[in-house]
Amino acid sequence: MTSTDAGDRLARRRVDKFEERRRALADAALQTLAERGYARTSLRDIAQCSGSSLGVLHYYFRDKVELITYCVRRYKAQCVERYDAIAAHATDAEALLHDAGEGLAATLEQDALLHRLWYDLRSQALFEESFRLDVADIDASLERMIWRIVTASAELAGRAPRCTSGLAYAAFDGLFQQSLLRHLSGDADALDDLRAGTRALLTRLV
Secondary structure (H helix, E strand, C coil): CCHHHHHHHHHHHHHHHHHHHHHHHHHHHHHHHHHHCCCCCCHHHHHHHHCCCHHHHHHHCCCHHHHHHHHHHHHHHHHHHHHHHHHHHCCCHHHHHHHHHHHHHHHHHHCHHHHHHHHHHHHHCCCCHHHHHHHHHHHHHHHHHHHHHHHHHHHHHCCCCCCCHHHHHHHHHHHHHHHHHHHHCCCCCHHHHHHHHHHHHHHHHC
């Protein structure tokens, strides 16, 4: 092994350790952000709740904007992976209708505060330009996720989608956001209505 190879490996190891620490800090901060929201949470609050010092957070993240976008990106990427499995493993159109509704209802019920944080971030992007590129990128990944479900449903039903990708995402996003608000408000029917709404939307879009 040459000295250059050894130096490259050491540099990669340092980058991996840095990124691993960023992920750990973000995971520790995520619940605090989800509970309090963007405006009511400072880096000092996150440091106190995560057991880290403010200096450590500043070393790994430039500011609160970078931290919150990193957190939300990580969580939404995990959501996309889980939901993509529904489209990949569907064997017939009826099963996909059922599994898509169950998948959305499950993530809403289990991670309501984290989804609330995403909508908080997206709302902040209307006022803070520093959020907009990240929000647009996350939105695009979610749109692609929904489109994979729509196209899989259409293929299994032997039809072509009757909408564009953007229209499908707008419809599902609106349904999910309204269901989230109802669920957070204590509406006992919110999850069942989300399941039924998902089935109805998919049926109409294909």
